[in-house]
Amino acid sequence: KAGVTxxxxxxxxxxxxxVTLSCSPISGHRxxxxxxxxxxxxxxxxxxxxxxxQRNKGNFPGRFSGRQFSNSRSEMNVSTLELGDSALxxxxxxxxxxxxxxxxxxxxxxx
Amino acid sequence: xxxxxxxxxxxxxxxxxVHLPCNHSTISGxxxxxxxxxxxxxxxxxxxxxxxxxxxxxxxxxxxxEDRKSxxxxxxxxxxxxxxxxxxxxxxxGNTPLVFGKGTRLSVIA
Numbered sequence: 629k630a631g632v633t634x635x636x637x638x639x640x641x642x643x644x645x646x647v648t649l650s651c652s653p654i655s656g657h658r659x660x661x662x663x664x665x666x667x668x669x670x671x672x673x674x675x676x677x678x679x680x681x682q683r684n685k686g687n688f689p690g691r692f693s694g695r696q697f698s699n700s701r702s703e704m705n706v707s708t709l710e711l712g713d714s715a716l717x718x719x720x721x722x723x724x725x726x727x728x729x730x731x732x733x734x735x736x737x738x739x
Numbered sequence: 740x741x742x743x744x745x746x747x748x749x750x751x752x753x754x755x756x757v758h759l760p761c762n763h764s765t766i767s768g769x770x771x772x773x774x775x776x777x778x779x780x781x782x783x784x785x786x787x788x789x790x791x792x793x794x795x796x797x798x799x800x801x802x803x804x805e806d807r808k809s810x811x812x813x814x815x816x817x818x819x820x821x822x823x824x825x826x827x828x829x830x831x832x833g834n835t836p837l838v839f840g841k842g843t844r845l846s847v848i849a
Contacts, residue, residue: 632782661836661837663839670840670841672839676834676836678834684834684836718782718783720782720783720837722834725832725834725835726771727785727788728785728837730782730783732780733781733782
């Protein structure tokens with residue numbers, strides 16, 4: 629079974645731009661979560677979607693948003709990029725509440 | 740969220756057992772203890788989880804203290820591929836988010 633895939637793997641943007649990251653969960657998984665990882669703050673939860681509905685949300689500004697499609701694929705969007713948004717963005721999918729399976733991440737660099 | 744405390748780093752020789760400790764003195768009765776690890780340049784990977792009893796799987800064993808205020812992840816024979824950051828996470832049942840701390844960076848020496 630294919631794992632969680634994230635596209636693109638690397639991205640360079642400039643301040644003020646917006647970006648959309650994509651995540652395809654493991655087949656059959658309906659829950660998708662997003663995390664941000666930076667050297668300073670570590671791994672932080674952004675939001676979780678289940679059956680196209682946002683079920684949980686972390687403590688991030690409204691510039692960070694997401695959505696989930698009927699096929700469980702998910703996208704997250706960051707508008708008006710800031711230098712501090714440079715990070716590894718990780719997506720995780722789960723079938724049962726116990727275990728999350730992470731993708732390799734998208735490395736976003738904001739210049 | 741209940742907090743966990745882990746050593747910043749540990750070192751092990753290859754093919755020797757490794758015991759990674761985690762303290763969680765404020766754990767609630769319903770919190771599960773989860774362990775994930777993150778290898779270099781990869782996303783986190785699930786290792787094991789438990790509630791009260793010790794647990795074993797193909798990757799590791801989890802030993803949980805009787806009062807549940809601490810636990811230990813045991814890698815029975817460390818290999819170079821086990822070098823990673825290991826995270827001990829307390830998680831309320833259900834689809835609650837994973838709250839990662841700083842974890843323990845394990846180095847394995849050949």
